[in-house]
């Protein structure tokens with residue numbers, strides 16, 4: 255049975271790795287020139303900074319099992335100290351509640367280390383990059399996928415590993431029921447409206463002042479601020495806009 259995976263984010267890539275390990279026949283198609291989807295890690299002075307997702311939590315057995323199997327190492331988010339809150343008038347209050355990210359975990363090397371480890375276990379010939387699936391047509395011999403490069407591909411089953419709103423842009427024949435299309439279009443893509451920026455400082459001045467680095471603002475564009483320092487040291491703040 256030939257499986258077509260559409261989307262090379264963590265979902266699609268983890269599935270591809272599982273199918274490759276079991277010797278199944280599959281092709282993964284990714285629209286962009288890189289894998290990882292919403293996962294994006296930038297490197298600066300030997301340290302890794304997640305500009306997409308960064309945190310996961312104890313009690314998420316699948317990610318824990320995946321990291322364990324791939325030999326990747328998690329570390330705890332820094333969360334010692336007070337947090338700051340700025341109200342809409344610009345008044346800053348200190349210590350209103352605990353550190354918001356207390357107990358969360360991050361990955362040594364950033365989450366792109368997970369993408370790299372999975373990619374290394376998927377044969378290159380099973381992946382097509384820079385190519386979007388534009389249409390899916392059910393035929394007697396399977397499902398034909400039309401690709402943005404003009405090619406087509408036939409599979410027995412198709413897995414859409416992407417946000418429902420993007421999946422709704424793929425032309426399906428026969429068409430999906432209106433209720434299904436409406437449901438897919440109505441699902442918001444998690445964090446699609448957010449962007450991250452990181453600032454690297456000479457010293458972790460907030461830690462020296464008894465602050466966790468966690469802050470939120472109802473006034474300025476930086477709605478959330480967190481300590482994004484690597485495990486080895488503290489000198490980076492991450493701003494969520």
Ligand SMILES: Cc1cc2nc3c(=O)[nH]c(=O)nc-3n(C[C@H](O)[C@H](O)[C@H](O)COP(=O)(O)OP(=O)(O)OC[C@H]3O[C@@H](n4cnc5c(N)ncnc54)[C@H](O)[C@@H]3O)c2cc1C
Nearest residue numbers: 261262263264265285291292306307308309386387416445
């Ligand atoms: C700024 C930010 C911060 C976040 N923080 C966290 C966090 O701390 N913790 C957490 O758990 N989650 C977080 N998230 C959410 C997390 O990133 C996503 O839930 C997760 O990465 C989704 O992975 P995915 O593989 O399902 O989808 P995606 O990563 O969206 O991958 C979908 C892939 O499909 C491709 N694609 C789309 N359409 C087509 C097509 N027609 N043909 C071929 N390919 C196509 C896209 O290019 C993309 O690579 C955050 C997200 C953002 C943006």
